Amino acid sequence: MxxxxxxxxxxxxxxxxxxxxxxxxxxxxxxxxxxxxxxxxxxxxxxxxxxxxxxxxxxxxxxxxxxxxMLLRAHPDLAGKAAAVGELTDASKSEQAGAGLDQCTDIELAHFLQINDQYRQKFGFPFIMAVKGATKEQILAGFEERTPNDLETEFARAINEVHKIAGFRLADL
CATH class of the missing domain: 1.10.1900 (c-terminal domain of poly(a) binding protein)
Structure with missing residues (x-):
């Protein structure tokens, strides 16, 4: 760079x-x-x-x-199918690995797949969280905290999380 x-x-x-x-x-x-x-x-x-x-x-x-x-839908699920088949961008791969999502047990991975699907079905876009510095437990807590939200609240929250991710990526330049 x-x-x-x-x-x-x-x-x-x-x-x-x-x-x-x-x-x-x-x-x-x-x-x-x-x-x-x-x-x-x-x-x-x-x-x-x-x-x-x-x-x-x-x-x-x-x-x-x-x-x-469209911006929200461009994001991969956390510990989702794209990660399993190696289709993450380098930035997403690094961010998810930093949170330990690349080291999920089979049970943890199955749980992430299930909650990702539930969240996506409810809101129409993936769960987005700026995971830099977060743990798997904090990410799971984020799912639990945010899934009950209404669409308007969660849409705004997801956009805010995208902005946080962008800030981290800019700082890494």
């Missing part, structure tokens, strides 16, 4: 979008819109990760509910 100063001085759209396209899972449209907004920001704006994070957050928050739903 280039250093922070080089990252945010990229003048080429392809390089800029390529670098930032994974910040929001399988949603390069956020980085593409950020590139298109470059001229709206003062020189030096992209030297500050916090400003980039806020600009990307604003793009998502100002998008349609349909776009937000």
């Amino acid at each position: 280039p250093d922070q100063q080089a990252v945010f001085h990229l003048r080429d759209e392809v390089d800029f979008v390529s670098l930032l396209s994974g910040i929001y899972e399988h949603s390069p449209w956020v980085a593409e819109q950020l590139w298109r907004q470059k001229s709206e920001h003062p020189i030096g704006y992209f030297d500050d990760i916090a400003k980039i994070q806020q600009a990307m957050r604003d793009i998502v928050d100002q998008s349609s509910d349909e776009q937000k739903l």
Whole structure:
């Protein structure tokens, strides 16, 4: 990875979008819109990760509910089928491994699959939690705490969790 100063001085759209396209899972449209907004920001704006994070957050928050739903649906289940068959992005794989989700017992994995399915059936998108620094037990507690929510509350919570994940990923650049 280039250093922070080089990252945010990229003048080429392809390089800029390529670098930032994974910040929001399988949603390069956020980085593409950020590139298109470059001229709206003062020189030096992209030297500050916090400003980039806020600009990307604003793009998502100002998008349609349909776009937000597609963004949520782009995320994998935690300890789900994509992980089992090796289809996670590198970022998701690292985040889930950090929470120990790559070391679930068969019983734990079956439980995660069951609660993932229940959650997805209720809300129409996967359970999303910024798991960096979390344990399996905390993730399971998150399922228990959030599954009783109504759709509006949980949709907002899931979007907020996506923003947290994006913040972690930007910081890792």
